[in-house]
Structures are given as structure tokens and as C-alpha cells.
Amino acid sequence: MANEAEAVIEKGNIVIRVPINNLRAALRGAMDAGIIEPGYVITSREAAAKSLCLALNDSDEDGASAVHQMFDAAFERCIEDGAEGFDEAPATAPREGTP
Secondary structure (H helix, E strand, O other), X not given: OOOOOEEEEEOOEEEEEOOHHHHHHHHHHHHHOOOOOOOOOOOXXXXXXXXXXXXXXXXXXXXXXXXXXXXXXXXXXXXXXXXXXOOOOOOOOOOOOOO
């Protein structure tokens, strides 16, 4: 599934696309990776897609969702890799969005 899922920038938004037709392969990949127990199948792609959207947007007690956790991991990877657009702020620099 690595080549069929993508993140792109569209009209000022980061958009993540995973074709619903690839959900069965994604589930197999999660089982093969040991993330979930083997033995599950998707019986309805449309219903599974809706359930996945709910799960991705569902917040835990501290308000973080799976989408937040994904972005946290991506930010960490960018910073560790020295990606463009990120730099260590001077100690006296205000945070973006503050006066």
C-alpha cells in the first residue's frame, strides 16, 4: 500500500488519500506487521472506510486523535531528518502566531 497512499497539498490544505479499494491490502499489511491480530477481514469497504474516518478523528482524553499522533510523528521525522522548512528557534524568538 505504500505507493497507493499519499499526502499532497491542495488549495492550502494537507490532504491524505487512501483509495477505499486498498483497505483490504492495508488491513493485511497491519496484520503482517503485527499491529493487529491476524484473522480479520473487511466485509464492506464503504462501512470500513466510514469506521476508519471516525477512528482517525476520535479524540482521547487529552484531545489527541490518530491524526494528531500521525502529525506528531511526521513532525518528529522532519526535525530528525533536517527537513526543509524547519529550524531550531533561538531561545528569545517568539513562537509563530504570537505577537
